[in-house]
Amino acid sequence: MFISKINHHSAGSRFVIAGLALLAWVSASAAQAAGGPAPSSFADLAEKLLPSVVNISTTQTIKGQAGGGLEMPQFPPGSPLEEFFKEFLERQQGGPGRPDAPSRKATSLGSGFIVDATGYIVTNNHVIADADEISVKLHDDTVFAATLVGRDPKVDLAVLKIDPGKKILAAVPFGNSDEARVGDWVLAIGNPFGFGGTVTAGIVSARARDINAGPYDDFLQTDAAINRGNSGGPMFNIKGEVIGINSAIISPSGGSIGIGFAIPASLATPVLDDLRKFGKVRRGWLGIRIQSLDVDMAENVGLPDQHGALVAKVDPAGPGVKAGLKDGDVVLKFDGKDITEMRRLPRYVAGTPIGKKVEVVIWRDGKKQTLMAAVGEMPEDPADQAVKGGKTDQPKAKEGKDGVLSIPGTGLTVSSLTPALRERFGVDDETKGIVVTEVKPDSGAAEKGLRPGDLIIEADHKPVRAPADLGKAVEEGRKSGAKSLLLRVENPQQLRYVALPLSEGKKK
Template sequence: MFISRPSPTAARPGRLAPLALALFGLVVLLLPGAAPAAPVPDSFANLAEKLLPSVVNISTTQTVRNPHGAMEMPQFPPGSPFEEFFRDFMERQQGGDDRPHKANSLGSGFIIDPAGYIVTNNHVIADADEISVKLHDDSVFQATVVGRDPKVDLALLKIDPGKKTLVPVAFGNSDEARVGDWVLAIGNPFGFGGTVTTGIVSARARDINAGPYDDFIQTDAPINRGNSGGPMFNMKGEVIGINAAIISPSGGSIGIGFAIPSALATPVIDDLRKYGKVHRGWLGVRIQSLDADMAEAMGLPDSHGALVASVDPNGPGQKAGLKNGDVVLRFDDRDIPEMRRLPRVVAATPIGKKVEMVVWRDGKKVTLGATVGEMPEDPAEKLARTKGGKDKPAQPREGSQAIPGTGLTVATLTPPLRERFGLGEDSNGVVVTEIKGDSAAAEKGLRPGDLIIEADHKPIRAPQELAKAVEDGRRANQRSLLLRVENPQQLRYIALPLGEAKR
């Protein structure tokens, strides 16, 4: 094995080397804005000894059927020798039956109250029939679920400790954690309880598409399977994160782990303890992110903000005067630099609080006042039920048309087209029937079956109206046309490049 070692720096005889070192130290001291670094710990032993009794192992049991799933027999010609071979193979894989059996899983948690309240991840105890908690001294208790929140992936458990004295830990402020700060994680990786690992805060505010409120702390402290639900501590011994996820091709730690920050977790846990569920602020809007083309089409200087794709007719946003196509720039004195910030800010706002919003509308900033509502159990379903309103516009003339220079062919909605693309009777707009594969429309993600319901905030009810909007945009030297597009899965805005129509 070849081991590379750094070469020592040669120093000339005399006082040159000490002088150089002194000058280097002087330069460091005079660097502007240089902050003193926190001392490197000689050992984490004292901190670990103090915190280990507060971290628990969680094991769950659930009833499952046929863990290998329902396997279908491949089709072979009658009498084929492979038929018997595959039948025997599948029976061995499936155990010959699908009788229910017990499956176990392991995770971690930590005590927050000597009365027996324990925090963990929701995915650790999801679908569990039984939950057991093992303390640091190996005593075991059965736990009940006080409440859980799948959106943030947190759960609150309760055990009855009897005469057992539990050692709780306190939450710290994750907002104070800086990239490069030391952190310590304790958990139950691969069933090895009471395991301590250390590392640093690698990044803040990570979005890994795990849920609507992603704001993870990234760390290189080794986190493996079974660490889920365990605490991440700062050097004061305060919980600043709940370990929840890793990125790994093998399932083992590669130094990319994620923790739910305490600033996001503590209000959730407080609600679970008080109410058994989470009460979140709600604005009643669907939003999407902005790209540079959309921002330019709206006259915005950059792509910051959250674009309102639709407004719930019965929600707080509608009562505040929000409109489709508004871009929310500020909410309750907080900037909204990107789309995903708005749901987190609104959800954390107290229900009933009156707030100011700054939105971009028709090329200028507009200030609106809103009263934050309480998020329903499933706002997406409510929006789908109420979408469309009472007034239904008259059906336009039938017909289809290719829109020059866009790659789009659209048609008036008809009963056969509604059936073909699975569109509801209350749907409006023109339906995309064809897309050229190398067109701007295809690059922007438009697909057959999409409904174009607005162009530059004006309703579209016939192909001729869309063609006119495209032509008007070109005459006005617009680089793109803002379309409002809907399909059974989503409602969004698209900035369609106009280019030059081929004559």
């Protein structure tokens, strides 16, 4: 099973991402879930909305493809036939990447909809990404060349512009997706497999889905019949308002199994407004890197539950430091909104008007505090706000060197930052802390994702400059009855907090 953006239907392309449409049949059980009998017909609504939905086609030049221009057949992910055909095509060309490999034109199809009668059209970014030419076909088969106004890969949206001349375009309004309830009827019109003007219907299956597609995931889920070519198509409510933009599916093979996702209008509209006005998105920014709380972390800082976002690092030049935010704070509320999950905070901050002063409720030193922060503008290429952890296999390090300390009951062996270790792990001369040289695979440290090369720079919010500092912190934690010790850990990929279990063996 995999999650895929519902890309365009591709003709002559080596890659295809499935498209999104809504359920093509209306069952009695769905009618009951929607809270009432099925409408006798969607015909009047479809007739009204059809002229607002467009087909989008793109052309892209692909250079240097192996196989003399032959196509790679589409296989399920992991199929042994995929590797077989890849090798066959490379032999036909004489090997991949040859300078004399021919270029070719690849065309693809997607969906979009008109949001302004002057010619503004919304679609997914992945529909038009890397396109050399973009064309828009209206419901009456009139075709226009389109220009790209702006695009946002993070939310997967793009705005196009056509010059309709004397042509009268039918624009559709956005609705309030926050009011959409699970079980509400929805309607979609799109371009599956190039069949323009296809109308399908279903319900909202769930809300606020995070499918790891981007930093601001908040998808509406629908019982969708997913088909290629519906990317960028609108999801309408029963009033004929756009409440979502169809974007992704879950499918074992790329075809429909009835689980699809749409970008909610509440997330899309501010992005689209910025793209139209500025050609880019101006997002709010606090200048903090955050991570989620686990049970051990929450207990360590005295929180009664795991709600909130743990501040892993505050940018010294960002708005957060001016507001008084510090490393180790837990953000509980932002501008009156509860941070029930870590991932909520980046979206709330990004959607806040630049320059607005907001209240930020934090947890620090065992109690709540309220700070005032003036939201700044996110830099063009900021570091990701969410700090992702993870587990890896733990290679063993050599033992017996000077400055090495094994801390019983933790699974950790640590060392001072000697010149040899700095060179081995790529640590510059200015960095302070101690380095992890070994992690026992059956330990709590391994379960928390610690690995050789990680730098421990703080323990219980106190600087760690020598292995003995960590040993002392562990001893004090155990004497106080603490179940874990909060470490601040850094490596070239991330900076995060880790609640190191102080009991023997791996946690169950």
